Amino acid sequence: xxxxxxxxxxxxxxxxxxxxxxxxxxxxxxxxxxxxxxxxxxxxxxxxxxxxxxxxxxxxxxxxxxxxxxxxxxxxxxxxxxxxxxxxxxxxxxxxxxxxxxxxxxxxxxxxxxxxxxxxxxxxxxxxxxxxxxxxxxxxxxxxxxxxxxxxxxxxxxxxxxxx
Amino acid sequence: xxxxxxxxxxxxxxxxxxxxxxxxxxxxxxxxxxxxxxxxxxxxxxxxxxxxxxxxxxxxxxxxxxxxxxxxxxxxxxxxxxxxxxxxxxxxxxxxxxxxxxxxxxxxxxxxxxxxxxxxxxxxxxxxxxxxxxxxxxxxxxxxxxxxxxxxxxxxxxxxxxxxxxxxxxxxxxxxxxxxxxxxxxxxxxxxxxxxxxxxxxxxxxxxxxxxxxxxxxxxxxxxxxxxxxxxxxxxxxxxxxxxxxxxxxxxxxxxxxxxxxxxxxxxxxxxxxxxxxxxxxxxxxxxxxxxxxxxxxxxxxxxxxxxxxxxxxxxxxxxxxxxxxxxxxxxxxxxxxxxxxxxxxxxxxxxxxxxxxxxxxxxxxxxxxxxxxxxxxxxxxxxxxxxxxxxxxxxxxxxxxxxxxxxxxxxxxxxxxxxxxxxxxxxxxxxxxxxxxxxxxxxxxxxxxxxxxxxxxxxxxxxxxxxxxxxxxxxxxxxxxxxxxxxxxxxxxxxxxxxxxxxxxxxxxxxxxxxxxxxxxxxxxxxxxxxxxxxxxxxxxxxxxxxxxxxxx
Numbered sequence: 001x002x003x004x005x006x007x008x009x010x011x012x013x014x015x016x017x018x019x020x021x022x023x024x025x026x027x028x029x030x031x032x033x034x035x036x037x038x039x040x041x042x043x044x045x046x047x048x049x050x051x052x053x054x055x056x057x058x059x060x061x062x063x064x065x066x067x068x069x070x071x072x073x074x075x076x077x078x079x080x081x082x083x084x085x086x087x088x089x090x091x092x093x094x095x096x097x098x099x100x101x102x103x104x105x106x107x108x109x110x111x112x113x114x115x116x117x118x119x120x121x122x123x124x125x126x127x128x129x130x131x132x133x134x135x136x137x138x139x140x141x142x143x144x145x146x147x148x149x150x151x152x153x154x155x156x157x158x159x160x161x162x163x164x
Numbered sequence: 165x166x167x168x169x170x171x172x173x174x175x176x177x178x179x180x181x182x183x184x185x186x187x188x189x190x191x192x193x194x195x196x197x198x199x200x201x202x203x204x205x206x207x208x209x210x211x212x213x214x215x216x217x218x219x220x221x222x223x224x225x226x227x228x229x230x231x232x233x234x235x236x237x238x239x240x241x242x243x244x245x246x247x248x249x250x251x252x253x254x255x256x257x258x259x260x261x262x263x264x265x266x267x268x269x270x271x272x273x274x275x276x277x278x279x280x281x282x283x284x285x286x287x288x289x290x291x292x293x294x295x296x297x298x299x300x301x302x303x304x305x306x307x308x309x310x311x312x313x314x315x316x317x318x319x320x321x322x323x324x325x326x327x328x329x330x331x332x333x334x335x336x337x338x339x340x341x342x343x344x345x346x347x348x349x350x351x352x353x354x355x356x357x358x359x360x361x362x363x364x365x366x367x368x369x370x371x372x373x374x375x376x377x378x379x380x381x382x383x384x385x386x387x388x389x390x391x392x393x394x395x396x397x398x399x400x401x402x403x404x405x406x407x408x409x410x411x412x413x414x415x416x417x418x419x420x421x422x423x424x425x426x427x428x429x430x431x432x433x434x435x436x437x438x439x440x441x442x443x444x445x446x447x448x449x450x451x452x453x454x455x456x457x458x459x460x461x462x463x464x465x466x467x468x469x470x471x472x473x474x475x476x477x478x479x480x481x482x483x484x485x486x487x488x489x490x491x492x493x494x495x496x497x498x499x500x501x502x503x504x505x506x507x508x509x510x511x512x513x514x515x516x517x518x519x520x521x522x523x524x525x526x527x528x529x530x531x532x533x534x535x536x537x538x539x540x541x542x543x544x545x546x547x548x549x550x551x552x553x554x555x556x557x558x559x560x561x562x563x564x565x566x567x568x569x570x571x572x573x574x575x576x577x578x579x580x581x582x583x584x585x586x587x588x589x590x591x592x593x594x595x596x597x598x599x600x601x602x603x604x605x606x607x608x609x610x611x612x613x614x615x616x617x618x619x620x621x622x623x624x625x626x627x628x629x630x631x632x633x634x635x636x637x638x639x640x641x642x643x644x645x646x647x648x649x650x651x652x653x654x655x656x657x658x659x660x661x662x663x664x665x666x667x668x669x670x671x672x673x674x675x676x677x678x679x680x681x682x683x684x685x686x687x688x689x690x691x692x693x694x695x696x697x698x699x700x701x702x703x704x705x706x707x708x709x710x711x712x713x714x715x716x717x718x
Contacts, residue, residue: 063257064257064258064259065253065256065257065259065260066256066257067256067257067260097242097246098213098216098217098220098246126245127242127245127246127249128245128248128249128252129249129252130249130252148206156249157246157249
């Protein structure tokens with residue numbers, strides 16, 4: 001994985017969004033919510049440009065949905081979650097476009113460095129193709145991630161993250 | 165190797181363990197496979213996803229066409245894309261491979277993909293109120309419900325079969341593991357039984373061996389005791405016979421009769437010597453030989469050997485030469501009698517048995533050891549005849565195996581071994597061989613003759629010691645083992661005078677006993693003096709000493 005730089009632009013964008021109180025609703029790909037944080041500050045919406053402005057990581061791995069290994073790129077899940085603040089939350093609910101969801105410990109996401117994969121082998125992911133956001137773990141780098149319980153956490157067509 | 169039940173059981177146990185190991189590995193492999201199978205993603209949810217998204221798409225389509233404001237064309241296309249994405253599950257990965265296998269014979273997914281591709285544009289451009297397009301879409305996509313339902317059911321059945329297989333495998337593995345453990349315990353019990361049997365057998369063997377060893381030792385001891393007893397018993401009548409023959413010689417016999425008596429005497433002497441050899445052999449074999457280590461003069465040893473061998477050499481016309489090297493000290497410490505016996509045994513063997521006619525004895529010393537070299541004529545190694553290596557080629561005495569005519573050399577080697585010495589054969593000159601006997605015999609320096617002081621008063625002792633210091637004598641102490649007490653100065657008047665006198669006479673029979681002080685019985689003493697005793701007086705007194713101290717000091 002690449003060395004992380006401080007996502008200055010991402011912080012700036014998030015600040016502008018929070019201060020303006022206006023959600024860029026039409027093109028938003030991802031919504032991050034924390035009910036424990038009150039008012040407008042409890043929700044951040046990201047469009048493609050917002051996510052592309054954040055620091056991206058690379059994971060090369062295989063999983064049960066693809067043949068062989070592929071190269072996935074995208075920002076860290078924790079980079080998006082950190083912008084809203086935990087406020088005591090220990091878990092996240094990752095919600096897909098078809099309302100399927102998975103609940104994961106925040107500590108686990110931090111430990112394994114899961115990313116919001118937006119590219120696979122250089123091509124942008126689309127709704128028809130596990131995208132536009134596919135939560136990806138570095139499965140090949142950790143033998144314990146090969147258990148099928150982690151397969152269920154590879155949420156594709158991710159639309160929202162809720163902290164609780 | 166004799167057949168043994170325990171060995172057979174051991175082989176069976178080992179075979180059983182190896183077989184069980186292979187079985188256990190097989191069970192483990194099956195469990196690993198079952199684990200891998202159970203770890204695979206459950207695909208019935210993935211299969212049902214297509215059916216679910218189809219239903220949602222049809223619902224969105226219906227709501228859009230019905231005028232529901234919450235559902236617009238974007239939402240319909242979104243549902244269309246979600247349905248499309250679900251067919252992607254069948255395309256790649258291990259999940260896709262298993263789903264495709266389930267769809268074999270049904271073709272639900274290719275049909276779905278074809279329907280999606282055919283109607284993509286229609287969905288994209290669908291408007292509210294466009295009944296024909298709506299009806300077409302509803303019909304086309306509704307026809308997919310049955311094939312997709314059949315696919316879902318088939319996938320569910322296959323998944324249930326898969327898990328049932330995993331359960332069966334795990335159950336079989338549990339049973340097999342149980343039997344493997346039971347068999348292992350049984351084999352372990354068998355091995356314990358085998359070990360017990362073997363331990364009992366070994367204990368029995370050890371006990372029997374110990375018993376046999378005890379019996380052998382007892383037999384050996386009995387034999388030694390018999391030999392010793394018989395030798396002693398035979399010696400007595402032999403000594404009697406020798407004595408009678410000595411008496412007979414004095415009774416005015418003719419020359420012929422004298423020769424016969426002398427011959428009988430020689431045989432008798434030989435017999436007595438043999439009896440002595442038997443006793444020595446027995447002691448050597450049982451490691452009971454006691455050495456008598458005393459100071460002696462090596463020249464006396466040479467003289468003693470010459471004296472013993474003179475009769476032998478006179479009889480057999482053997483040329484015997486004895487030389488003492490300058491390096492020989494005056495006194496050494498060792499077992500005089502055994503050394504004499506050793507040399508006599510070797511020389512007797514060479515002259516009597518081997519037939520050597522020329523023997524040279526050389527006595528020498530090298531700081532620590534007495535070295536006696538017996539040089540004799542001997543055939544070369546490539547010539548027929550007696551070879552000294554046959555007897556002296558071994559490292560030490562072998563009491564179990566020796567030639568019948570080599571008892572003497574065997575006993576002699578035993579003596580040398582007991583004294584911590586060695587016997588080596590050397591061939592340096594043609595036609596000659598040397599037997600080098602080396603025995604530890606450190607040089608002993610005899611101490612000067614002394615005067616012993618016996619007092620019951622420290623003051624008197626001091627005065628007498630001072631008087632002795634002024635003479636050529638030394639004061640005797642118990643540590644002076646090799647010194648001779650020339651005189652004893654005994655302080656009288658203590659009540660124990662007579663007892664002390666008797667004791668000192670017994671300890672030093674040839675010493676001058678001088679009474680120091682007033683005695684009631686001056687005749688019992690060799691001289692009477694009083695303190696202070698001048699050294700001059702003491703010197704004069706010692707001139708009367710019966711021991712030749714001047715000769716001893718030189």
